[in-house]
Amino acid sequence: MNAKTFLRFLVGGLLLAGYYLAPSFLRDGEGVAPIHPDNIEELWLVVPGEDGFHLRRSSDSWELVGRREIRADPAQVGSFLEGLGNARLEAPEGAPEVDWDAAPELHVALRRGNDLTLQLGPRVRPFRSQLVRTNGRVHRISFDLSASLGLWQGDFAWDADRILDRIPLLNEGEEIVRIRLSNAFSDYLLERTEEIVERREDQFGEEEKHYRWTSGGTHSDRNPSTAAMYRYSQDLKMLVVDGVAADLTPDSEAARTVTFTTSGGDTFEVATGQPLPGETRRLLWLRQPSPSDAYLVDDRFFHRFTPAGARLYESRPVFVTEASRGARITYERDGHLLVLERNQRGGWEITRPRIPYSIHTPEPEPGTPPESMAEMYASGLDSIGTEELFVPDTEDRELLVDGVFDEPAARLLVEDSDGDRLELLVSAPVAGTGRVFVSMNGKIGVLDERFIGRLAPDIKYFLNPREVEGRTIEW
Amino acid sequence: MVKKPSDKTPRDLLKPAAFVFMMGVLLWIGLDLYLAARARQTIANDVNEAIALSDNGAYVAAIYRLHQTQEHRQRLRNRTAHFWMEKLRPFDARMKRRLASLHRAVAIGFTEQQLPALAEQHYTLALLHDPEITGIARRLPMECFYTGNYELGWIATRMARNDPESRIPGRLAAFFESNYEGPRYAIGEERGGR
Numbered sequence: 176m177n178a179k180t181f182l183r184f185l186v187g188g189l190l191l192a193g194y195y196l197a198p199s200f201l202r203d204g205e206g207v208a209p210i211h212p213d214n215i216e217e218l219w220l221v222v223p224g225e226d227g228f229h230l231r232r233s234s235d236s237w238e239l240v241g242r243r244e245i246r247a248d249p250a251q252v253g254s255f256l257e258g259l260g261n262a263r264l265e266a267p268e269g270a271p272e273v274d275w276d277a278a279p280e281l282h283v284a285l286r287r288g289n290d291l292t293l294q295l296g297p298r299v300r301p302f303r304s305q306l307v308r309t310n311g312r313v314h315r316i317s318f319d320l321s322a323s324l325g326l327w328q329g330d331f332a333w334d335a336d337r338i339l340d341r342i343p344l345l346n347e348g349e350e351i352v353r354i355r356l357s358n359a360f361s362d363y364l365l366e367r368t369e370e371i372v373e374r375r376e377d378q379f380g381e382e383e384k385h386y387r388w389t390s391g392g393t394h395s396d397r398n399p400s401t402a403a404m405y406r407y408s409q410d411l412k413m414l415v416v417d418g419v420a421a422d423l424t425p426d427s428e429a430a431r432t433v434t435f436t437t438s439g440g441d442t443f444e445v446a447t448g449q450p451l452p453g454e455t456r457r458l459l460w461l462r463q464p465s466p467s468d469a470y471l472v473d474d475r476f477f478h479r480f481t482p483a484g485a486r487l488y489e490s491r492p493v494f495v496t497e498a499s500r501g502a503r504i505t506y507e508r509d510g511h512l513l514v515l516e517r518n519q520r521g522g523w524e525i526t527r528p529r530i531p532y533s534i535h536t537p538e539p540e541p542g543t544p545p546e547s548m549a550e551m552y553a554s555g556l557d558s559i560g561t562e563e564l565f566v567p568d569t570e571d572r573e574l575l576v577d578g579v580f581d582e583p584a585a586r587l588l589v590e591d592s593d594g595d596r597l598e599l600l601v602s603a604p605v606a607g608t609g610r611v612f613v614s615m616n617g618k619i620g621v622l623d624e625r626f627i628g629r630l631a632p633d634i635k636y637f638l639n640p641r642e643v644e645g646r647t648i649e650w
Numbered sequence: 651m652v653k654k655p656s657d658k659t660p661r662d663l664l665k666p667a668a669f670v671f672m673m674g675v676l677l678w679i680g681l682d683l684y685l686a687a688r689a690r691q692t693i694a695n696d697v698n699e700a701i702a703l704s705d706n707g708a709y710v711a712a713i714y715r716l717h718q719t720q721e722h723r724q725r726l727r728n729r730t731a732h733f734w735m736e737k738l739r740p741f742d743a744r745m746k747r748r749l750a751s752l753h754r755a756v757a758i759g760f761t762e763q764q765l766p767a768l769a770e771q772h773y774t775l776a777l778l779h780d781p782e783i784t785g786i787a788r789r790l791p792m793e794c795f796y797t798g799n800y801e802l803g804w805i806a807t808r809m810a811r812n813d814p815e816s817r818i819p820g821r822l823a824a825f826f827e828s829n830y831e832g833p834r835y836a837i838g839e840e841r842g843g844r
Contacts, residue, residue: 179668180666180667180668181668182668183666183668183669183671183672184668184671184672186672187668187671187672187674187675188675190672190675190676190679191675191678191679194679194682194730194734195730198730198733198734201733212724212727213724213728235721248771249717249720250713250716250717250720250753250772250775251771251775253717253720253723253724254775254778254779256724257723257724257727258778260727261742297833298833298835300835300836301777301781301805301835301837302774302777302778302781303781318778319778322774322777322778322802323774323775323778325771325774327799327800327801327802328800328801328830328832328833337767337771341767341768342710342713345710345713345714345717346710346714347711347714348703348708348710348711348714377707381706381707381708412710413709413710415765415768
């Protein structure tokens with residue numbers, strides 16, 4: 176080998192080695208925190224007196240250890256890792272007094288086994304730097320680690336759910352093409368066609384495509400509403416959970432399930448349980464693509480996610496009473512009886528029980544005529560749309576309706592001036608469903624249980640709240 | 651006998667081996683730099699697209715893109731070429747500002763949907779990417795009021811005080827001033843002492 180050849184090999188070799196090795200030397204010289212984010216395998220945070228979290232890297236996400244298919248929020252963990260990887264360690268200014276025993280501890284398990292513990296001290300400049308202690312030495316780190324983990328002071332309590340991925344069904348925004356919504360009363364099988372019925376502009380000027388949907392199974396003779404299905408398929412894309420139900424496991428029997436398929440062919444099956452006692456939240460868990468532990472979901476999102484099935488159709492069965500044209504409305508509820516009768520002036524009065532109050536007429540909205548509480552009640556009774564399309568197509572469903580009107584929760588009687596009568600029976604709530612049955616002339620429907628209070632309200636509903644506040648009225 | 655150029659075989663052109671090795675090294679490094687440049691472009695496009703989606707109310711798709719961007723950025727950071735390119739043409743700082751805008755756009759979406767915990771989380775991420783981002787200080791205190799995060803609420807009201815474009819209700823500022831009992835940071839310094 177001559178000298179020229181040797182020199183060429185040497186230059187080539189040095190160039191390659193320098194290209195790959197120099198960054199690690201140069202980085203060390205810049206005082207960067209001695210952790211490369213990609214070497215981190217596990218992270219766990221211990222917060223004195225509070226719940227911490229324990230995360231483990233999986234193939235494409237960070238998962239909460241000890242939980243089934245519950246992920247950490249990628250944006251939050253990503254921001255934390257990036258901040259940690261780029262942060263510089265500097266000497267702190269002065270000698271800060273910090274109670275390190277009360278400081279949250281972040282344990283970092285690295286791939287090569289050199290675990291590290293960082294005690295998170297107070298922030299020095301919010302979003303820019305804070306004090307940390309590692310191996311007994313205090314540093315000022317040029318990143319607000321605590322903010323990236325959601326650790327703050329004040330009355331605010333640390334909540335381990337702050338690291339949780341709270342939108343667990345996130346996908347690229349693919350269209351939803353098939354939905355199956357099931358509950359105790361009915362199964363709704365809805366499929367999107369390629370036919371666009373209407374194009375609209377949303378508030379941002381973007382085009383909304385309203386597709387035609389078809390209904391299968393027992394409701395194949397009904398037409399789904401394109402507008403309602405557009406809204407529902409949007410709602411299905413954005414399920415926001417409140418947290419993980421740490422100590423609660425879901426029953427195998429779900430109150431309602433939703434299964435939907437996206438245009439990309441992904442299928443998700445989500446089951447929801449009963450409301451938790453004394454809460455406005457309930458359990459929700461995934462069955463597909465992988466069974467997960469239970470999340471807690473607020474009722475607001477639950478109702479958006481599992482709406483009343485009948486509301487997804489163009490028309491739903493309606494009970495028409497025309498009560499506002501009637502002459503007398505009687506209802507019984509919980510042993511109470513109330514009779515409303517139209518007087519000679521065309522207004523309504525309570526004739527039973529005898530009470531020293533008249534029916535209240537609230538201050539009308541500007542531009543609208545005054546309306547008494549009885550008129551509002553009667554016009555609300557005029558037509559009652561059902562919430563579910565009940566079909567007793569299985570033995571379980573037949574049993575559901577068996578004998579429910581033997582002891583109704585409410586009984587209503589609407590009579591007109593000719594003496595024609597219309598009777599409405601409302602069943603007690605069907606256990607675990609949040610629904611009641613309603614019957615009129617042999618026709619059966621399903622309503623939300625809150626309808627009991629609307630169909631047969633407390634007597635105070637009709638009276639001036641200022642006059643009856645704090646008073647007990649026998650009725 | 652000396653070969654004429656027309657007599658040379660491809661094998662002759664690659665001689666000597668050391669020359670080929672050096673060319674190979676240069677090509678390898680060039681390719682690495684080229685791929686890193688392309689990865690930068692992909693990330694920039696992803697972030698721009700996510701911001702556009704978020705501005706148009708498609709928060710779910712924007713967050714999905716954001717997560718994708720996160721993966722791409724991590725892959726880019728692992729490339730040696732990224733280190734050298736940062737020396738020549740910084741990208742991270744510019745991208746951090748864009749990501750801060752993206753988190754702000756997503757957070758505003760969550761504010762509109764009345765999801766204060768998620769809004770607060772994304773406002774915080776925006777500030778972590780770019781502590782000098784504008785348009786947050788006037789929105790964040792109300793979200794902190796709903797979530798009960800007094801420290802962040804107090805910081806945000808102080809930031810709003812230093813930002814002439816931000817006006818927050820005096821009662822809200824007074825609320826955090828009286829309820830937050832933690833350390834009082836010198837927030838004005840973050841904006842050059844304004």
